[in-house]
Amino acid sequence: MRSRHTAVAAGAGLLLGALALGPALAPGFVLAYDMVFVPRPALSEATFGLSGMLPRHVPSDAVVAALSHLAPADVVQKAILLAIFVLAGASASTLVPGDRLLPRLAAGVVYAWNPYVAERLLLGQWALLLGYAALPLVVTTAARGDHRRLVLALLPAAIGGFAALAVSGLVALVVVVARRQGVRPVLATAVILLLLALPWLVPSLLRASSAPADPAGVAAFAARADTPFGTLGSLLLLGGAWNAETVPGGYGGGLTAAIWLLVVVVAIVAYARGRRIPGLAAAAVLGFALAALGAVVPGVLRGAIGLWPGFAFLRDGQQYVAPLAVLVAAGAGRATARLPGWTAPALLVPLLLLPGLAWGAGGRLRAVHYPADWARARTAVTADSGDVLVLPWAAYRSYPWNGGRRVLDPLPRYLPARVIVDDGVSVAVSGGRDIGLAAEEPRARELDALVRSGDPLAAPLAAHGVKYVAVDAGAPDGRLAGAERLVAGPDLTLYRLPGAVPEDSSHVPRLPVYIAWFITFATFMWSGRVPTSNLEKRSIPKES
Template identity: 85%
Template sequence: MRATKRGRHTAVAAGVGLLLGVLALGPALAPGFVLAYDMVFVPHPALSEATFGLTGMLPRHVPSDAVVAALSHLAPAGLVQKAILLAIFVLAGASASTLVPGERLLPRLAAGVVYAWNPYVAERLLLGQWALLLGYAALPLVVTAAARGDHRRLALVLVPAAVGGFAALAVSGLTALVVAGRRGLRPALVTAAILLLAALPWLVPSLLRAASAPGDPAGVAAFAARADTPFGTLGSLLLLSGAWNAETVPGGYGGPVTAALWLLVVAASIAAYAGGGRIPGLTAYLRGGRALGLTSHARGEGVPGPISYAPGGRVPGLAVAAVVGFALAALGAVVPGVLRGAIGLWPGFAFLRDGQQFVAPLAVLVAAGAGRAADRLPGWTAPALLVPLLLLPGLAWGAGGRLRAVHYPADWTRARTAVAADPGDVLVLPWAAYRSYPWNGGRRVLDPLPRFLPARVIVNDGVRVAVSGGRDIGLAAEEPRARELDALVRSGAPLTAPLAARGVKYVAVDAGAPDGRLAGAERLVAGPDLTLYRLPGAVPANSPHIPRLPVYIAWFITFATFIWSRRVPTSNLEKRSLPKES
């Protein structure tokens, strides 16, 4: 019965998460596609070499693009995007609710609301990092599975992070390893093996990548955590914010009053978690709970009586994971020289540049503490459900309209038809990674053409980031073809013949034509939103590709691992034999 009741509570928490998702997304749920920074969905996405990371670029989009493409064969891609975004809130609310050990519903809902509606979710959503948030949503389940040493269940609950790809699995993997390490060396090694199997779809193409993995140390300053509250960088990270991009701070967040109140919520939640549900200092004040009406049905039974302060069960290793994650989040801001040196020794350390993403385990701890505090102070549970929404109203209704569904222009559709009829490599101008299209309300987005056109699309994926002092930091391009053609495109020289000689068949120009650099090219599509040129005499590109067989084997192994993980008990009830009749 207890397991059934907890299951119902989890279902209710999932429903609350769905309501929060609808409230947060608002206009993003209208027909069309939401395009914001790294969030790029397109109609009719194809399963191509790029989808599986076979073109030599870093497979950051693996396997998330492949999963989206596969789902888009079952439902329209616009609906797939909305379902994924809503699933983040549903899963976050449901998974965090399981962190509260008591039997009462409202404390579980309080944990779910705090976990699904906070600055971390808001800033990462505005950054368009839905794949990272997918792993974040399931992180509480990863924590509990790793703490219990339940390796089958760990593999199962890692599926959202595995779908999210590199960043999501890095955050979940770090947390799982730290938590499992508290149980000993063997659980940590088994956890590491499971993580390795889950990472194979993007790990194998990364290791086979023809070009060396870039590790530009300039990215440390570009992506280090920044202060978006009056409490500095470390204080902002403690509040689960501090993302590197100032444009993704939700409206109204970071003011002195709301930031101070949110700091109190976070501090009280951490104290409650550390005290097993008690808030040191506050408990003495509230021991006269009868006068305030703060009484509780201890463990859901008996007559109302004084609040019970029996410590709740804490997840072994979660506090350590939160501390480790916070330290990594602060690394680029506090000791950037150390991180730059590490990247110089091994480019793989570049995954630590975007440090703020590693405060995710701290968010798990805060949610658990909030739920346990609400469990001990029932009179405060209902207000606790509203506090996150009141302190972060800027996330509501598509973050104040900043997340809004749009439709791709007709020019883009005509260009896709032309390229599909005669495939070949496409180079995109202007030579920059991000665009601010008028038809997207001027909102900045990673160029969607590589996913939109049915061909290999060459863009300059070297990101430029504005930092303090009015400076820009430009990172080197990572895509092998972009690195090969970078000097030519930047030279200002005519492009038609040189690009054709290097295997480029088309040039797509956003919102207008270049100034005479494509003389002699055939204009196939000419419109206000896109111009497409075909270059005469283009030769087939001779670009190195990653061997397919190892990648396909990696996918098979990962898929088999998740099939194995499905063999988990569906109930916590023990099977007992009935007594024999006499």
């Protein structure tokens, strides 16, 4: 019976996904902030973190590239986006004890349709949401203490990469500690997390240059208020993402925010009064504290980053509200089970209070096609590979052919070569000021002063090993005198620089990275001996 109910919850998640994505499901690619998919993605050095860049998209880019050899890349993107909603609905339904369908559906709806999902989707952070979707399974399997099942539950987060695994790993460790079964289960969980993190952890540690962490990012990425209840109230309502442009339309008004607050409070109370999952409440409290850290005590976080740059993973604190979302979903399902009149609100209120997520967030998520100029540039670079520098010197673009929507430059994934972009971002914060963050990619830092100098670029860039310059439409090209124009079109211009001298840029040693990937793959093979249908068969122990 439970498996049938989980299947129904998955089907409900599929319907929610179709409603949320709308025009994004049309042929083409959805490009929004960090969501970058390209046709025929190549398995390059950057895909595996071997290029010396920070491996932010490892292993998610490799998984997408592999799947794109089995199906068109735009189909792969849509399947992944729909899978987030399907998995969220199905996994959250397992949080509710008993065999009643409607409470389990209520938990799935609340978990799949809320401000956290909406804002992170508009930020384009599909990899983080993939881990978020499976987080309820991580909670329940960690509470059972079965490490094989835990590895399977962590698979979506492992695919998602650093941020997804950081959130899921934090929750798994807190839940295991709360079981009070001694040190060995905690150590075993930590080892599992380490093994799953190896594909991005090893290239991070082997980078020739240190990973800079600009303390200014604390203010740039701190949680912010998107409701009348301030920053902490917005976080309690599962919103509060740092980027004001990703707030869905119609969200945050006084009346709707008050009703949503009532839903959240009722859900929390219902969870607290019922059978609790060991460690879930502690994980939700800890996650909430981490989410508020950069907004409430930014000096503490800046000081921590100054001591060790690795603490920069706490800058985007709002992502750690995810365990609170699990608790709210569990409570919503249990409130539905106890209060017959709560069923309709639990199923419909999330949709009514957050209509801005529907139909591609009001058209903000829409499929487009890459211009023909880009395909011609890829053909030219494929014929004669070499480093490509992109102008204008900025990380994000607002292409006319993408409806002016802001997106991380897709050229590093689109072109089959090492592409150098300025990955330092500028973030607008309250008070009308911008916070500029330093570039992190070694080649971008090396060439930053030259590109910004205003001097001619062709000969100096060639001397630094740059063979091509790709220029967005409308950007000035007077500094490239003497370069050969290979592609000239309304959407992209590609130049080849004569006399380019290949430069030995620092690359990560291959063998340790290959070994890391093999170990992680072997870990999943070990866990694969457990049938996935058994993930929710055993009961969750009661919190003492």
